[in-house]
Amino acid sequence: MTKHLPAAEGGQPIRKDFLQFARPCICEGDIENVIQTLRSGWLTVGPRTREFEDIVASYVGVDRAAAVHSCTAGLHLAMIALGVQAGDEVILPTLNFASGPNTVLHLGAKPVLVDVDPVSLNVTAEIIEAAVTDRTKLILPVHFAGRPCDMDELMDLAARRGLKVLGDGAHAIGADCRGKKIGATADATSFSFYVTKGITTGEGGIVTSQDADVIARIKRLSLHGMSSDPWKRESERGPWYYEILEPGYKYKMNDKQASLGLSQMGRVDEFRESRRRIASIYTRGFGELDAVTVPPEYDDGNHAWHLYPIQVDPDAITTTRDAFIRALLDEGIGVSVHFIPIHYHPFYRDHFGFPQGTFPVTERYFDRAISLPIYPDMTAEDAGDVVAAVAKLLEYYRR
Ligand SMILES: Cc1ncc(COP(=O)(O)O)c(C=O)c1O
Secondary structure, eight states: OOOOOOGGGTSOOSOSSOBOSOOOOOOHHHHHHHHHHHHHTOOSSSHHHHHHHHHHHHHHTOSEEEEESOHHHHHHHHHHHTTOOTTOEEEEESSSOSHHHHHHHHTTOEEEEEOOOTTTOSOOHHHHHTTOOTTEEEEOOBOGGGOOOOHHHHHHHHHHHTOEEEEEOTTOTTOEETTEETTSSSSEEEEEOBTTSSSOOBSOEEEEESOHHHHHHHHHHTBTTBSSOTTTOOOTTOTTOOOBOSOOOBOBOOHHHHHHHHHHHTTHHHHHHHHHHHHHHHHHHTTTOTTEEOOOOOOSSOOOOSOEEEEEOGGGBSSOHHHHHHHHHHTTBOOBOSOOOGGGSHHHHHHHOOOTTSSHHHHHHHHHEEEEOOOTTOOHHHHHHHHHHHHHHHHHTBO
């Protein structure tokens, strides 16, 4: 077989144009919905935000939700509402984005990092239990890439050890596990509606919970800890009156964001199915390539397929993973890496002193990981180009 010269070495790239790594799927209906809100004259938190909260709550199967400015804001407030205080320990995976561990630190609590399961790349009850101490207050599992954690076993563990569970559902809108949607499987779950996520509000997030007190506290904290929000502000003294009940934050979602979210929620399952189609093209396409490990299928419900991370065997190629990524970009394929382990970041390394080797599964995964493009607007041809580019480079750089 002739080896085709990579674009990085002067050959023809697989794509003439560049296939973006991620792109929101925005239709005319989405645009129209936002325009209507702009025309309505009410741009801040108001009726559309309330409607969005109700739609998302009912979609995941809980009574209540609190819409906020980001998943990060949701994690922050949900931890407060679930009782995390200074000195408490919160257990979460090192295969993670900044939001979880950073917000734990903002509360004066201690992030206790753990490794993940090598197949699911999620935490398990066994991994978490080994890290529980008498200071543990909360566990913060990430549904990594949109694949649900086994929430039954995590909730059992939490009940046995008297802990709270906050799901990081940033990747997982639309995912479910044994008939229960992520968002209805923990004491609270925070979702992200950032541009790359399952649905988008530009920036945005929401916390879902079955606990009315938790949602009421999050709502209060998301607007300075004031007694009522501007949409509903009314009292015997008049609409101008409010009281600060505790020092809160300015974390509310607004009606412009919510009107985009409302329109996007109408297609949440369709988006997930489009992502699944791209995932199955990849899984089939990489089936023949020994050097590539693909994400395993998920049999207990719906995977949200927010990410499709492959692992490339470093012993099978004559170049580094980082150079392989650069070569893919030169082929016209947008790729990324999720995530740089938290314990590798200078702040966490210097303050917590985890030496390399502490979390072998995450570290091995990180050395091999490449996240491929996956979003609803991609075509089967786009996915085919990605497979062709990876196959071309593997052939050229084969050891
Ligand atoms: C696992 C995880 N948690 C939280 C977040 C934060 O989401 P947001 O940008 O909405 O705060 C992200 C963002 O990508 C994420 O990947």
